[in-house]
Amino acid sequence: IIGGNVGKNITGGYFQNACPIRMSYVLNATGFPIARNSPYAKVSGADNKFYIYRVNDMIDYLTHTMGKPDLIVNNPKQSDFIGKKGIIVVKGHGWSNARGHVTLWNGSICSDQCHLLNDPDNGPFVPEVGTLWILP
Known part of the structure; x- marks a missing residue:
């Protein structure tokens, strides 16, 4: 559904843990977008939005964004x-x-x-x- 570099990495077997990607999808869709210049490990989707792919980076993003x-x-x-x-x-x-x-x-x-x-x-x-x- 996301496609782009996210899809390529999933299809290629590089991303085996998709939970931070799913959470990025939710955050991008609800007003908490993952910024291109953010310091987290991320890749772009076909929608030109960014998706964090590591749990620890998602934890850091949530703490930075939501306290x-x-x-x-x-x-x-x-x-x-x-x-x-x-x-x-x-x-x-x-x-x-x-x-x-x-x-x-x-x-x-x-x-x-x-x-x-x-x-x-x-x-x-x-x-x-x-x-x-x-x-x-």
Whole structure:
């Protein structure tokens, strides 16, 4: 859907972790565009917008743009975030291609996998810290 250099890198197998790209798409579409001259690892899409492709860079972007997270939890589980809506980042270890996951949280579930404690989709990933930027 994004195409451009994003599509080329995904098709070529260079980008295996697409969560920061998906979040960039959301941010670009909702008034928080990724600037061409920003210091984050990014590539352009066919729409001439920019897409961050590293979780750590997305965390830095969110902190720079939205301030410190509203909630920080060690050993994060789903119940820690119930009733709050926003952007959730789960940092941990065990994956060879990413140090965490970023996604939208609607107050009870993630828009895709959450990768919180006891998530059956975690595989070798062990979540250590969950952060949430609360959105209206």
